[in-house]
Amino acid sequence: MNLSTALITGASNGIGLELARIHASKRGDVVLVARSRDKLESIKQEFETKYGVKAYVLTEDLADPASADRIFAATESLGLSIDVLINNAGFGGHGKFVERDLKAEQAMMQVNMATLTNLTHHYLKGMVARRRGRILNVSSTASFMPGPLQAVYYATKAYVTSFTQAIAEEVREYGVTVTALCPGAVATGFVAAGDLQGVDVWKNAKSAESVARCGYEAMVRGDLVAFNEQKLRIMLDWIVPLLPRKMALKMSRQAMEKAA
Numbered sequence: 001m002n003l004s005t006a007l008i009t010g011a012s013n014g015i016g017l018e019l020a021r022i023h024a025s026k027r028g029d030v031v032l033v034a035r036s037r038d039k040l041e042s043i044k045q046e047f048e049t050k051y052g053v054k055a056y057v058l059t060e061d062l063a064d065p066a067s068a069d070r071i072f073a074a075t076e077s078l079g080l081s082i083d084v085l086i087n088n089a090g091f092g093g094h095g096k097f098v099e100r101d102l103k104a105e106q107a108m109m110q111v112n113m114a115t116l117t118n119l120t121h122h123y124l125k126g127m128v129a130r131r132r133g134r135i136l137n138v139s140s141t142a143s144f145m146p147g148p149l150q151a152v153y154y155a156t157k158a159y160v161t162s163f164t165q166a167i168a169e170e171v172r173e174y175g176v177t178v179t180a181l182c183p184g185a186v187a188t189g190f191v192a193a194g195d196l197q198g199v200d201v202w203k204n205a206k207s208a209e210s211v212a213r214c215g216y217e218a219m220v221r222g223d224l225v226a227f228n229e230q231k232l233r234i235m236l237d238w239i240v241p242l243l244p245r246k247m248a249l250k251m252s253r254q255a256m257e258k259a260a
Helices: 014-025 037-051 067-077 102-130 151-174 200-204 208-221 230-242 245-256
Strands: 005-009 030-034 055-059 082-087 133-138 176-181
Touching: 005 014, 005 102, 014 030, 014 037, 014 082, 014 133, 014 208, 030 037, 037 055, 055 067, 067 102, 082 102, 102 133, 102 151, 102 176, 133 151, 133 208, 151 176, 176 208
Parallel strands: 005 030, 005 082, 030 055, 082 133, 133 176
Antiparallel strands: none
16 A cells, blocks of 8 residues: 555544554554544654654544534645545443433444544545545444444444445445454453443453554455454354344343343
């Protein structure tokens, strides 16, 4: 891949930070987007010193519907050509939908779906015009089934995986690729932020670095969907679709229940 400037959302920690680090280590410039300016400024200094790249900091709350417009305007004013877009930011939340705070669910939908869509639309136009570009949307294995006790989160990721594949086909003729990264449990701040402590599936969570490397390499290859574990690919592609719906729902709920 001809390295250029990559814009990464949720770049202050977890998978987003590791994806930004991989790109910078390959001597690509980065635009770091997250809410924490202090963290981003520290990362900027690290990358510029260690890798000799240019790092730009954009502090934004992606739950704000206008955030994507501001991000795009900022990169335009800086004269940056974004040829790699990594939509990593996202969050979940545990509990029965009827008992959860509606504003929190709405913010989740905004970050996980709407802002991701808006950023993709903004930057995809330039990629198509230049006939080059890579987009990586960080989705989840949760996108392949309904998720009792994380109903909205699973639904938002289903949108991401579906949206990614559809636009990948639309822009394929222009030399632009769009990839959905669908990891299983990952050891990041996602667990605490989503009130998921005590859920068994996170006991064997993979490292953010390993998941980021899987996703980055898949993006470079232009893969459509990337799983970080082969057993997850087999289960979701070949086993879950054959199960009766009620059985699949029961299994999905059990996976999200907290230990007593």
